[in-house]
Amino acid sequence: MDARFTDEQDEIRRTLRDLLDKRCGPQELRAAVDTPAGHDRALWTALAGHLGLPGLALPETCGGVGGTVTELALACEETGRALAPTPLLATAVLAAPLLLALGTGAQCAGFLPRIASGDLTAALAVPGPALATALALTGHDRRGQWAGGGRAGGVQARRAEGGWQVYGQVDQVLDGHSAELLLVAAHTGGFARSRVLLFLVREDAPGLTRVRQTALDATRPQGRIQLRDTPAELLGDEAADALAALARLGDTAAACLAAEAVGAAARVLERTVEYVGQREQFGRPVGSFQAVKHRLADAYVQVQAARSAAYYAAWAAAAPAPGAETAGPLALAQALEALRRAAAEGIQLHGGIGFTWEHEAHLYFKRAAGDELLFGPVHRLRAQAADAAHVFEEAGT
Secondary structure, rough: OOOOHHHHHHHHHHHEEEEHHOOOOOOHHHHOOOOOOOOOOOOOOHHHHHOOOOOOOOOOOOOOOOOOOOHHHHHHHHHHOOOOOHHHHHHHHHHHHHHHHHHHHHHHHHHHHHHHHHHOOOEEOOOOOOOHHHOOOOOOOOOOOOOOOOOOOOOOEEEEEEEEEEEEEEEEOOOOOOOOOEEEEEEEEOOOOOOEEEEEOOOOOOEEEEEEOOOOOOOOOOEEEEEEEEEEEEEEOOOOHHHHHHHHHHHHHHHHEEEHHHHHHHHHHHHHHHOOOOOOOEEEHHOOOOHHHHHHEEEEEHHHHHHHHHHHHHHHHOOOOOOOHHHHHHHHHHHHHHHHHHHHHHHHHOOHHHHOOOOHHHHHHHHHHHHHHHHHHHHHHHHHHHHHHOOOOOOOO
């Protein structure tokens, strides 16, 4: 393994950071989350047009850059640093890899170039609070019971004249209220012989209702979608193993989320160090007190360790190796802990201003808490990694 970044990878980070520093400051961030879409469409257009961000990990034949998960994770680290409210996670990390893995030639040709150019945003809709389970981050349900089990609830799919129809509701869909294409996981085939398949639902499909939800993390907008006999297109064919594809996607998602959390943790820690160097108490900077130095040093070590774990997880997802299946959940757990620690220290060491709505410190803490609710919790991420590595199995069993 060569741990050094290439010149192209360093350029991606530098250029993206420069652009976000200019276009996604605190005021722009707050203005973006208050829009109906929850993100700045002009910023997304710039990220797609100037940097090709949505297509970083898509092959050149599909209009992408031809990079790997590593490049995508590095981009996520920079967007996480700015808490940039963009459709990057929903579109490029969760939806595009599924389209590439399962889509027919016509589907890939019709959707992936538009995603790579930024013209099309997409979202993955998984019924119930089960996104982490579907991605095999906190458990692996081989029957897909999280999708409704073929019973009432969840999302059901049935054949209709000329195709398929889906019926049900999904309450937590990242960018689900604004995405132009939905990838919906649904049960089909009846309870006894049911299985999970993925379906494509367009934004203007009859019977589709979408409402933005109030989320803990406003920089990570979510929507509730309702499907009432909505026409849908099967992603790939009926022989496709959607559950296996979702489980494989979990490695990519965990690496990108871990890198994103590391970027956010590093940024809030930088701001805290800068502030305690300026704020004075008893006639001297707060940062000169030994107790404060120790707390920030511990947080720094935790962030750096999480960064190393996130980079390894990205490398492992790009070039799978034996034993690498635990890298993603472990890196995500470590990164979420580092972000929570750095954000908590930032809130406290900023003093009274750190607890106010006007300061940005709470946004970083909410990102850590919100991600843990969606993709964790941390102890279950570690438990899943331990199960995958057979840590607690007796020898010979």
